[in-house]
Amino acid sequence: MYKIKEIYYTLQGEGAHTGRPAVFCRFTGCNLWSGREEDRHKAICQFCDTDFWGTDGVLGGRYTAEELAGLVKSCWPDDEFGQPYVVCTGGEPLLQLDEPLIEAFHRQGLEVGVETNGTIEPPAGLDWICVSPKAGAELVIKAANEIKLVFPQPGAEPERYLDLDFENFFLQPMDGPAAEKNTKLTLEYCLKNPRWRLSLQTHKLLNIP
Numbered sequence: 001m002y003k004i005k006e007i008y009y010t011l012q013g014e015g016a017h018t019g020r021p022a023v024f025c026r027f028t029g030c031n032l033w034s035g036r037e038e039d040r041h042k043a044i045c046q047f048c049d050t051d052f053w054g055t056d057g058v059l060g061g062r063y064t065a066e067e068l069a070g071l072v073k074s075c076w077p078d079d080e081f082g083q084p085y086v087v088c089t090g091g092e093p094l095l096q097l098d099e100p101l102i103e104a105f106h107r108q109g110l111e112v113g114v115e116t117n118g119t120i121e122p123p124a125g126l127d128w129i130c131v132s133p134k135a136g137a138e139l140v141i142k143a144a145n146e147i148k149l150v151f152p153q154p155g156a157e158p159e160r161y162l163d164l165d166f167e168n169f170f171l172q173p174m175d176g177p178a179a180e181k182n183t184k185l186t187l188e189y190c191l192k193n194p195r196w197r198l199s200l201q202t203h204k205l206l207n208i209p
Ligand SMILES: C[S@@+](CC[C@H](N)C(=O)[O-])C[C@H]1O[C@@H](n2cnc3c(N)ncnc32)[C@H](O)[C@@H]1O
Pocket: 030, 047, 048, 049, 050, 089, 090, 091, 092, 093, 115, 116, 117, 118, 131, 132, 148, 150, 172, 173, 174, 175, 176
C-alpha cells in the first residue's frame, strides 16, 4: 500500500514544466525531516514549505498501485488532446514510488514525473526527474532531466553541481522569512551565471495549490 497525503489537479508551478497542467500526487513521509514542527530545528532539511505528514489531505489515504493510478487518472479532465501528467512529490516520493506503480500509471496513459531530493536511486521507467539537492544530504542522482536548487543554501552552492549531467539548471529562491531577499539574490546570481535559470514558485503567485 502506498501512503498518500493528497492528490489534486493544478499547474506545475516550478522548473522546466512551469505552467503545465498536472495531477500532483503527494506521498507521505521524508528521509530528511519527520514533518513535525517540533523536529524542524534538528532536521537535515529545515526550510521545507510543505505539510506531508499523514494521509489526511484531499484524496489522501492508503492505496494499491491500481487504486492510486485510477484515482490520479480520474482527476485529469476529459480531453482528447494533451498528455495526462502526474507529478509524484512529497515528502520524498522515492521512499515509496517503485516500478509497479510507474507501470500502473503508464497503463492509465499517464506520463510520470517526480520531484526528489536526489538522495535515493530512482526506479526505472520515470519520464521526468527533477532533483533538488539539499545541503548536508548526500546526492546520489547525478544525472537527470533537471536540477532545481533552492537558493541560497550554505553547503549547497550552485558551483558544486555544474559538472553533473543535468539537462536543465534552475535556481529557486528559498521561501520563508527572507523570501524577498532570496529572490533578489537568486536573480543576481542567474544574471551573473547564465547557465542557471530562475524558477519562481508560480503557484504561490497565483494562489493555487
Ligand atoms: C516539498 S519538496 C518535495 C520533493 C522532494 N522531497 C524534494 O525536496 O525535492 C518539492 C520542491 O519544493 C522545494 N521547496 C521546499 N521548500 C521550499 C522553500 N522553502 N522554498 C523554495 N522551494 C522549496 C523543494 O526543494 C523541491 O524542489
